[in-house]
Amino acid sequence: MTVIVPRQDYRKDKVAAVVPVMEESLSQALEGIETSHSSRSDAVMESLNVALVRTVADPGSFMLETWESWRLAMQVHSAVFAATNAPDRETITCRIRHEERHLATTGPQPYLSAHTWIDAFYLAVICRDTAGLDMLTRIPVSLLRAFGGRLDEYAYAWVETLQSFWLRRDDLRAHLVRAVNLCVPDQARTLDGDEMAKLCRPPIMMLHRFLRRDITGFNESLADALRQHKDYWTADEDRKVVIHGVVAIGPLAIACLAKANGLPVEVESGHLPEALLHFAWRGETDAQPGSDAGVLE
Template identity: 90%
Template sequence: MTVIVPRQDYPKDGMAAAVPVMEESLSEALEGIETSHNSRSGAVMESLNVALVRTVGDPDSVMRETWESWRLAMQVHSAVFAATTAPDRETVTCRVRHEERHLATTGPQTYLSAHTWIDAFYLAMICRDAAGLDMLARVPVSLLRAFGGRLDEYAYAWVETLQSFWLRCDDLGAHLVRAVNLCVPEQARTLDGDEMAKLCRPPVMMLYRYLRGDATGFNESLADALRQHKEYWTADEDRKVIIHGIVAIGPLAIACLAKANGLPVEVESGYLPEALLDFAWRGECDAQAASGA
């Protein structure tokens, strides 16, 4: 039986009016993405924000503009990490918004945190970008630690879990157990316990259920993840209008993984845009890849 988890309401007119301004800011950031760290940091933030805001008025992501915004967010997030994985080269070539961009290679930067990596991996899973996932799975965790910030240890354990999963490593179980143990409110240092419990932990538990092939448990954990996502982003008036609550990106990514590998997804929600979950733009991606777009 399909479970439905409604999404909270957002001010559609106000957010639609903000899209042109956000797109202009994103375009400016993309102009400097090849050499400027400020531009790369801005492009990472703005690209995801544009995708989220477009999804307010197009909750199933059925419009081409909405899909393109999610694809662009994926490209930007992958590109900034690709520029960290080729130290023997001066530039790396990445396709961003239908153009070849030659990004100067870099070392640790403040915007290359474990949290940004997790977003990048989620976006690549949503867009079914195997090449991007291969690249991200090989980003050294030591580089993510070296950026200088102080993050909860769970973030690094989750990165190692996702990398081990994608690369089919024998240590996946150990990394997953560590992530489960660290992703609890009692272990929160930089995040608040509510965020750790309701936003960070659910995707970890979904992956656990997926790996066991437990379709019933997986769908129960997905529905629970969406309910907790809603609880977190509707806890007060300030949170209700923050755009990061529009889509449950982590649960969506793990649900896309399950869907792509034959595990039935029996949950419907505005937090899970249907066209993204079903990869409805598969043919469009194939056509663009064939044409080099």
């Protein structure tokens, strides 16, 4: 039986009014993305925000403009990391918004943290970009530590878990156990315990259920993840207006992994855009068939 988790209400008319302004800001950031670190940092933040804002009025992500915004966010996130892991080259070429961009390579930067890497991984999974996942999962965790300063240790354990999963390494379960043990409120140092418990931990538990091929447990953990996502982003008036509450990106990504690997997804929610989950835009993507590492549709 399908479980339905409703999404909180948003003022669609009010949100729609800011889309042109956000798109213009994003376009300006993309103009400088080849050489400017501030532009890259802005593009990372603004590309994801535009995708989320467009999903307010299009909860299923059925409109081409919405899909294009998610793909652009994926392209930007992948590009900035690709530019960090090519020390023998002066530039790398990435396709962003239907254009070839030549990004100057760089070393550690504050905006390239483990948290940003996790978002990049999630977006690549949602957009089924296997080539991007191959690239991301070969970025050393030591570089992520240098990029983003001091973060909660769970973030690095979760990165190692996702890398091991995608590359089919034998140490996957060891990293997963470590991520589970570290992603608890009493281990929080830079995040608050509520964010750790309700936003960070649920995707980890979903992957645990997925690896066990526990269909019932996986769907229960997905529904729980969406409820906790909603609880977190509706806890007070300040959170209710934050655009990051629109889509549960982590749970969506793990659900996409599960679906691509044969586990039925029996949960519906506005936090889980249907067209993204089911990859309805297959054929309308620049995603490339990667290696035989992980499995996507």
